[in-house]
Amino acid sequence: MAYTWDVFLLAAFFGFAYGFLLQKADFCFVASIRDWISVRDTRILNGVLVLIAVALIGWAVVLATGARTVADVWTVPLGGANLLGGILFGIGMTIAGGCGSGTLYRCGMGYVQFWIVLACSIAGNLLFALLYDPWGRDALEPLTVVESGYTLYSLPVPVYAIPVAIVLMMAAIAIWRFGFRGFAAGFRSALTDWEGNPFKQSHWDIRLVAALIGIVATVQFALMSNVSITGPETRIGAVAVSLFAGDDFVFNNTYLNALFADFPKIGLGPEETLVFFLIIGSLAAALLSGSFKLRWPKKSRLPYAIIGGLLMGVSSRIAPGCNIANVITGIGGLSISSVIVLVGMIIGIFIVVAFVFKMPLLLFRRDDSFGA
Helix, strand or coil, X not given: CCCCHHHHHHXXXXXXXHHHHHHHXXXXXXXXXXXXXXXXXXXXXXXXXXXXHHHHHHHHHHHHCCCCCHHHCXXXXXXXXXXXXXXXXXXXXXXXXXXXXXXXXXXXXXXXXXXXXXXXXXXXXXXHHHHHXXXXXXXXXXXXXXXXXCEHHHCCCCCCHXXXXXXXXXXXXXXXXXXXXXXXXXXXXXXXXCCCCCCCCCCCCXXXXXXXXXHHHHHHHHHCCCCCCHHHHXXXXXXXXXXXXXXXXXXXXXXXXHXXXXXXXCCCCHHHHHHHHHHHXXXXXXXXXXXXXXXXXXXXXXXXXXXXHHHHHHHHHHCCCCHHHHHHHHHXXXXXXXXXXXXXXXXXXXXXXXXXXXXXXXXXXXXXXXXX
């Protein structure tokens, strides 16, 4: 497939928008679960839930209007690899200190630690590719239950039925918890939390940012492709290595060769452009708000960045996909495999919080203020 310049321009726009928005809300999936478990802080988690709701409605609208078909929905083989990859990715990103998207936007903010995490994650992608044939493929194949993956959009019901039902259920739970007035007040505060020039404001309401990311992802799905980060990062790594080892390094590797199957040659495509511009978008947002600063990590953090990054890279190929692909593309597409991956990620985060960093697990403790 030969890509035209307008597709690269679209990819640059989407990447810039994601980076800008992620930075404005410090939007990180690992923080949403970690903070919920350890200190009962649901601020970021609320943003993740809004993102899921918008993605569900967005994918349903795109499919209902015929802009895309169910065949365009991202599905991957369903089985134990989803859970295994999710758990390992959850462990890796918690150790590293940031998820797939969180790593990229923090790169744009000047965090040298996350450039190390990114480099090690790409190295982990390539490590998996080197081990895939025959070891990785033979090890993962017995775990596969459904080879082609499965989406609930395949069920004989209107495409909007299940997403609308899920979102209505989510809204009902929120109203039950906060009351109708509290629920409505949340909408108002998300839209009115401004202090002068919004572009110079250091922080935007995470619920608004989540909704905007969901809308941008929906438009991307309709016009270009599903949202993906770690797949393009793997191709970026392969292109970098091919500059030194030659294109045969890619052609002779079963896993990498398949990743470039739709490319006219070994090189960077629109999705890789999106990744680069995500970092640029974050940089622009940080510069506008005055929050950009070159930040060097403590030496004690380097092993976490290296080990966490490598684990993220390997596990994102096992699962497959990172938090962005599975939260937006997978859940929006009602992919069963993505649900399993996300459950695995939550388990992985819990393992590190409880047994590595040994943070307080307040979510699982009785609070006397709520009664006996």
